[in-house]
Amino acid sequence: MFFWLLACTESKIVEEKTLDLSERLQEGEARLGIIHDEKALFAGVSAEGAIGDFKMYNSHVQFIIQSDRPSSYYIQQGGGILDADVVREPGEIGRDIIDEHTVMAGLGRILEPTSFEVVSDGSNGSAHLRVRGSAIPFDLLQGAIENYDLVASYDVAFQVDYILASDTPLLRIDTTIEWNDEPFPIQPANVLLVGKEILHHWNPGGGLEGDSNNGWHGLVSHQDEVALALMSDGESFSSSILQDLLTEATPAISSFGASIAIEEGDSHLFTQYLGVGRDLSDLSDAWYTHNNIETEAFSGSIVDDQGNPVPGARVQIYDQEEAITMTQTDDKGDWSVRIPKGTNARYVASGRGNRIFLDIPRQAGWTGPYTNEQRQQEVYDSYGQEDSLVSFARGYGVGDWDNPVLMRPGFLSITIEDAGPAVVKLFSDDIQNSPYAPGNPHGATQIGYIRDGSIHMPVEAGVYNVMIHRGTQHNYVMQEIIVGAGEDVSLEVSLEKIEIPFSVFGVDAHSHSAPSGDGKVSMEGRVLSHCAHGVDVSISTEHDHAVDFAPLVNALGLGSHLQTIIGSEVSPPMRGHFNAFPMLVQQELVNGGAPI
Known part of the structure; x- marks a missing residue:
């Protein structure tokens, strides 16, 4: 058992018991405390957690809640979710993708915290942090149109309860809005700003980059390192004119509740969930369980054209034309998800992967501008590691409906004579875009960025025109190649420097x-x-x-x-x-x- 006490008076927090927030927990455990040791922090493209913030976690997932301190990006106020990730294996680098989060009451009224209370530190099996505060204008919205009267001033109080039970990937967010002013219609919401540069939208209903059916909004990283979902409490999200404004002006996903007419003295409870997992099916499985939706297993295996298992393939599950969830195959090519009972399910597999190749190890982390120094150094160190066998399928193409077979990739190896950087662009009429896989990057079929003179890329079988260049100060090489399934094609090229009679800098x-x-x-x-x-x-x-x-x-x-x-x-x-x-x-x- 862990015992501690917080005395909260207008942002002041006194802690009598320090908990180890870097210790791995067992099934059935949860924990919440103030971060005192940098070992409790984790990395990511958007990581901002710092000493003094709150961390709540169980054996599956971990979240950092910003204390009453200013943070970077566009929401400086504390009280929101700052970082989120799965609990990773020792030596595995963190994958936070959340810039910032806030709750909102109507048009642009967000939380400014005044107190933090640890209701439960997790010793009873559930971690519970309560944040109380008032409403202030969302400066990002007002500043965008330079209208600082856009958000009408009302006397509003917030109580936000973050509750993480053991053995779940879903963080419960209970927002109580206390209205102390004249009657007014509002829509409550959670607003999440994320690192969209490394993410694909994947929504129930529309699937990859499609619209949500308003049960939840999903995001998955380009190489399936992490998945995130903002989920309803059983009732569908509501539409809002502010949704489009936020999406247009910010890298946000947001979830709005139904519009309510609220009067002086009223309070309104609004519940949603934020889930983080290694794939989206982890989150949809938990969401069905939470909402008492009866489910059944739907499973299979993905193999190549020679019968070998395909690890790391994406498998997207549909009920006829409506997307349900997405999962990945394991090291044996197997996959399994839960779907609502009675669903007329079908699936499509993709091993195409992200078609932009960076010449860094597949397990390397992401640099973030505000990541803790120790965690960032671990990311830097990862660039020099040997490429590990991280399971993420690339070059297999996209399968047909309910077909478990994907064509084996070929491989293209390129060596630059002077061992310098270069761009590799592949163009092919044989490889068609698919709604179930990322599209062509920048007009090419596939792009590789060479860091240190060589690259080895899986490619889909076909005929390609390959362009290799290093910008305007070097000659380029253009060559047609044919890559068969399972074949390895190698090219050695020289990018000759163009002689210019005066110094030129790019x-x-x-x-x-x-x-x-x-x-x-x-x-x-x-x-x-x-x-x-x-x-x-x-x-x-x-x-x-x-x-x-x-x-x-x-x-x-x-x-x-x-x-x-x-x-x-x-x-x-x-x-x-x-x-x-x-x-x-x-x-x-x-x-x-x-x-x-």
């Missing part, structure tokens, strides 16, 4: 990656892309963030190819955007000290 003075809300690549992807395209100087201009890319460049071993300058794109939507550089990163300030 400078990219405007680019984005993970820290920006509209970023389309990870920070690793941005650095590899710059080097492969022959960029000599990169000026970081992330929207409203000051980010130093130099440590990442050096960790990737690319310091001799790319120099960096710190800058920021100051982004007032109504006045246009302005790039400012050079700058210094001020780690003690929100967003690295960038003007916002």
Whole structure:
């Protein structure tokens, strides 16, 4: 048993018992406490957790709730979910994808915390944190249109209860809205800003990049390292005009309850769930159980054209034309999910994978601008590891309905004579886009970014035109190849430097990656892309963030190819955007000290 006491008075917290929040828990256990040791933190593209925040976890999942301190990105106020991940094996790097989270009462009224109470530290089998506070305007919405009267001022109090039981991947979020003002219609909501640059939407109803049927909203990372879902409490989400505004202005997924007419003295309880898992079926299985939906098993195996198991294939489950859930095959090619009883289920398997290849180990972590220093160093160290046998199928293509067979991939090996970076682009009329797999990247069939002179990529069998280049200061190579299933095609190329009679530097003075809300690549992807395209100087201009890319460049071993300058794109939507550089990163300030 763990005993501790919190005395909460207007944001002041006094702790009498320190819990070890890095200890692995057993089935049936849950734990909640204040983070005192950096070992309790985890990495990720959006990781921001810090000493003094709250961590609640069980044997399956872990969440960090921001204390009453300012954080980076666009919601500085505490009291929301800051980081989330599954509990990973020792040595496995964390995969947080949450920028920030807040609850909302009507148009743009979000939580500003005044007190935190540990209702249960988990010693009774359930961890329970209560946050109380008042409503303040959502500055991101008001600032976007420079109308600071957009959010009408009302006397509103919040009570948010985060409850994590043992043995579940779902965090319960109970939001009680206490209305102390004149009558007004509101829609309660949870708003989650996420790292969309490394994520695919996958929703029940529409499937991959399709619309949700409003039971839940799902996200899955490009290589299936982590899945996230914002889930209803049995009732469907409601539509809202604010939904489109948030989606357009921010990297947000949001879930709205039904509109209610609330009067002075009323309180309204609004319950939703945030789930995190290794795949979406972990979360849909738990959601069915929570909602007492009777289910049955639906399972199978995926093999290649020679009968060998295909590990790491995506299997998408449908009820006729409506997507239900998605899972992955295990090391033996097997898969199994729970589906509502009586479902007329069918499935489609994909081993195509993400068609942008970065020349880093498959198990390598993601760099985040605000990740704890120790956790970030573990990410840097992962770039130098040997490629492990992480199960994620690539190059197998997309199968037919209810067909367990995928065609074996071929392999393309490319070696650059001077051992430098390069871009590899493959074009093929044989490989067609599918609604059940990611589409063609940037007009090509497949792209690879070489870091250190060579790359080995699985590719779908077919005829390709291959272009290999290093930007405008080198000649390129173009060649047709035929890759058969199971075959390995090798190319050795020389990218000759173009003789120019005066010094020329390739400078990219405007680019984005993970820290920006509209970023389309990870920070690793941005650095590899710059080097492969022959960029000599990169000026970081992330929207409203000051980010130093130099440590990442050096960790990737690319310091001799790319120099960096710190800058920021100051982004007032109504006045246009302005790039400012050079700058210094001020780690003690929100967003690295960038003007916002």
